[in-house]
Amino acid sequence: MSAKRPIESNGPGVDRGSTTMACGPAFDVARAVMTMLLGAMLLTAIQVVSARAGEPKPAAVSERALAAKIEFCKTCHGLSAQGFRGATTMPRLAGQTVEYIEGQLNAFIERRRANRFMYNVARVLSPEMRTALATHFSGLKAPPLRGGPREFTAEDLMAEGKTIFEEGVPARDVPPCLSCHGTQAKGDSAFPRLAGQPNDYIVAKLTDWETERGLDPSTPDFSITMLPIVRGLNKSQIKAVAAYLSELDP
Amino acid sequence: MTSPQQPRLRDDEPTVKALMMNLISLKTAVAMLLALAMGSHAARVKASGIDNCTSFCHGAAAQGFAQAPRLAGQKPHYIARQLKAFHDHSRDNPLSRQYMWYATENLRDETIWTLALQLAALPATPARDGRPELVTAGRLLFENGSPKNEIVICAVCHGPQGQGVRDIPRLGGLSYAYLKRRLLEWAEGYHASAAHPMPRAAKRLSADDIEALASYLSFVE
Amino acid sequence: MMAFGKRLALVGAALAIAWSGAAAADDSGVLKVSDGALRSKIEYCTMCHGENGRGFRGFIPIPRLAGQQPQYLEKQIRSVVTGHRISKVMFSVLTTVEPSMWRPLAVHFSQLAAKPLGGAQPDLVATGRQIFEDGVAEANVPACMACHGQGAKGHDPVPRLAGQLDDYVVNKLSNWSSERSQPSPENDPARIMAVVARNLTRSQISAVAAYLSYLP
Numbered sequence: 001m002s003a004k005r006p007i008e009s010n011g012p013g014v015d016r017g018s019t020t021m022a023c024g025p026a027f028d029v030a031r032a033v034m035t036m037l038l039g040a041m042l043l044t045a046i047q048v049v050s051a052r053a054g055e056p057k058p059a060a061v062s063e064r065a066l067a068a069k070i071e072f073c074k075t076c077h078g079l080s081a082q083g084f085r086g087a088t089t090m091p092r093l094a095g096q097t098v099e100y101i102e103g104q105l106n107a108f109i110e111r112r113r114a115n116r117f118m119y120n121v122a123r124v125l126s127p128e129m130r131t132a133l134a135t136h137f138s139g140l141k142a143p144p145l146r147g148g149p150r151e152f153t154a155e156d157l158m159a160e161g162k163t164i165f166e167e168g169v170p171a172r173d174v175p176p177c178l179s180c181h182g183t184q185a186k187g188d189s190a191f192p193r194l195a196g197q198p199n200d201y202i203v204a205k206l207t208d209w210e211t212e213r214g215l216d217p218s219t220p221d222f223s224i225t226m227l228p229i230v231r232g233l234n235k236s237q238i239k240a241v242a243a244y245l246s247e248l249d250p
Numbered sequence: 251m252t253s254p255q256q257p258r259l260r261d262d263e264p265t266v267k268a269l270m271m272n273l274i275s276l277k278t279a280v281a282m283l284l285a286l287a288m289g290s291h292a293a294r295v296k297a298s299g300i301d302n303c304t305s306f307c308h309g310a311a312a313q314g315f316a317q318a319p320r321l322a323g324q325k326p327h328y329i330a331r332q333l334k335a336f337h338d339h340s341r342d343n344p345l346s347r348q349y350m351w352y353a354t355e356n357l358r359d360e361t362i363w364t365l366a367l368q369l370a371a372l373p374a375t376p377a378r379d380g381r382p383e384l385v386t387a388g389r390l391l392f393e394n395g396s397p398k399n400e401i402v403i404c405a406v407c408h409g410p411q412g413q414g415v416r417d418i419p420r421l422g423g424l425s426y427a428y429l430k431r432r433l434l435e436w437a438e439g440y441h442a443s444a445a446h447p448m449p450r451a452a453k454r455l456s457a458d459d460i461e462a463l464a465s466y467l468s469f470v471e
Numbered sequence: 472m473m474a475f476g477k478r479l480a481l482v483g484a485a486l487a488i489a490w491s492g493a494a495a496a497d498d499s500g501v502l503k504v505s506d507g508a509l510r511s512k513i514e515y516c517t518m519c520h521g522e523n524g525r526g527f528r529g530f531i532p533i534p535r536l537a538g539q540q541p542q543y544l545e546k547q548i549r550s551v552v553t554g555h556r557i558s559k560v561m562f563s564v565l566t567t568v569e570p571s572m573w574r575p576l577a578v579h580f581s582q583l584a585a586k587p588l589g590g591a592q593p594d595l596v597a598t599g600r601q602i603f604e605d606g607v608a609e610a611n612v613p614a615c616m617a618c619h620g621q622g623a624k625g626h627d628p629v630p631r632l633a634g635q636l637d638d639y640v641v642n643k644l645s646n647w648s649s650e651r652s653q654p655s656p657e658n659d660p661a662r663i664m665a666v667v668a669r670n671l672t673r674s675q676i677s678a679v680a681a682y683l684s685y686l687p
Binding site: 394406415 | 511512514515517518519521522527528529530531533560563564566567568
Binding site for chain 1: 604605606608609611612613614616617618619620621624625626627629662663666667670
């Protein structure tokens, strides 16, 4: 075809030809160079990828960064990570399961669990940092954070709470807590430790479960397993089981 | 803790006019001497126009004279506040009523700040008219108060050297006679609307406390 | 700075006064503070701490006490007297206050209301609010609000910050460890604050202080 034919830029059905540039030896050279360049890039990419596959994983977090972050967590969660009663009651992290802590951090970041403070905290944590923190706190031991509002600490609540923990509430199809959380409420992978959790924290979470968790219907998470339970327990049963759990010190 | 019950200092207040006449002749003599001694300071004061307002009673270079306190080096916000208090008669001590109400009758707002800033900038020398044997006791009281007698620590507000800040006055170097009178008159109920907490703070002081404090402060640079 | 022995003696003296019956005992055997003594003491406190305990700017900023958490106030009195919190002025003052008067004083001031003294730079407030509500996670600064509450009114051992003098807040946060570095009980919130104060920058401190000083 004629390489010198002018291009017509409008009108349907115009034959624009197969090239719009000048053809000839110059183009052939250019095309050859381009091919070589692309090939080289592809080759490099392959090399890089294969080299990466053989390398060890990137280093985890620095010890200093981790220590600083742990100290930071403790400003809210208690100096021994046993929880702290500020204007809001912050939960115990000591002895919590690794999977649960990591899972919750992810839930905060993805807004499946709503908490303004934890969203701000979690979203700056790298995945490696989340793992490191979860591992650290999981290994801590601390006595329960006692005290709390008087309405949650009455003696008679303990007995009722123990019963619910061990037998559930059959009339309301509420299974025994220990069936998932363990006989000593120490938790098991995705099922969190409850032992020693501050009583007012447990009450608040069970009461607000549906407004706080599982907030992305397109990505259901473990929190749905608690739905029948929080719907089945009434207020005084929640208080009772919270009182019992908050005193456990396995 | 005793409350200071002292008789009024002067029962035979001369008339304003008589005192002014005495002061004029005395003032001339003193002013000449001081002008010689202070040289450019007094000259500067005179040139600025403060002279007409203040040196008549408050001494050349506003260092204080007789009953009138030193104004040189005083905190400007404090001076401004006192001028307003004289003008609205809330500061009603006997001498204030006799002289300062008259002196500030036609005081304009613009003048207040001009005066205050100029006076604040003047160098100040301590009066040193207190009782030297009381200086140590006075300093301890100034710096530590007396919590068991519920006497506050003056230094907490007036500064460790009594230097003042914002509208809290400088006390360092003011005359013993002036400070003593001021503290006593608060106990007598004068100037009850003075800035918190002075009237009450002064009331807790015993006569001995006042003697010691006023003596100490008169020597402070 | 007082020698430790001297300080101990003063504390002992203070306690001795308490148990010697300087405060009258009622029928139940509980030591009660006479109304007159309490009122006189309250008046004395307000001479420095301002009318209604709203704070006062002397040569140094003297903090607001009005509306403070009573548990916090009582604890601070105890900390000063035992030396866990270092304050030369307050030590000399509080060691002359009988321990039986601590709680009534704390309760009294906790019930007072007073408008904030104000005076901070308004243009710092917006930044201060952000730090207060969201913290600065990258810098390991927690959201103050989590412990101090949305209105900064505090909760039990966590103090009220609302309406506190901004220059006082700056002073405390800047000197936290030097004033409160004495070994303190394990779960002492003062130890928590040591971390927070350390992680805050100077401009963050100024901003937060400004924001707090305007809160009602």
